[in-house]
């Protein structure tokens with residue numbers, strides 16, 4: 001199965017990345033990952049793309065990733081898949097939102113996921129991976145050739161671990177699991193900032209210095225050592 005067509009929409013005051021994923025650019029079926037804010041803009045994009053949203057997948061339930069779940073679920077009728085450990089945050093959103101953000105609507109998810117599940121949605125095979133550390137129930141969605149990895153791994157950075165349930169050794173293990181399980185050319189669609197690859201982060205991410213000692217970096221192209229005469 002070839003890599004899906006992924007469209008990114010950066011939404012809300014925290015600049016969160018929401019993704020609309022289709023098997024191919026001409027597919028009328030799609031799923032959406034982490035609709036965090038700006039539901040009207042996302043619904044316009046869905047209409048412009050001419051797709052039917054068949055599922056709403058959530059990587060984790062920090063407010064910036066779920067703020068538009070309820071309006072999108074209501075408007076599209078798509079079932080919501082939520083990390084099971086973090087379900088109470090989705091069903092009572094405003095109890096967890098810092099002052100100055102929102103208001104957001106709660107939603108009762110149609111499905112919960114713990115990691116280890118295999119889904120097929122909109123004609124795309126999805127492996128659900130448990131990747132805690134940034135948040136306690138965080139999930140990564142693996143599709144052919146790419147990872148939708150929420151706030152696990154960023155371009156040149158990693159998810160913060162100072163929020164409730166965050167833990168660096170746990171996050172580092174989650175990142176190691178991704179690096180060991182998927183080829184280096186795997187595209188990473190993260191929850192914030194730009195798209196990257198496992199190879200780029202494995203080789204250059206300053207937060208993965210210790211991890212690099214366990215997961216070898218890509219050898220640079222062979223070069224004759226230059227020596228001053």
Ligand SMILES: [Fe+2]
Nearest residue numbers: 060062134151
């Ligand atoms: Fe987060």
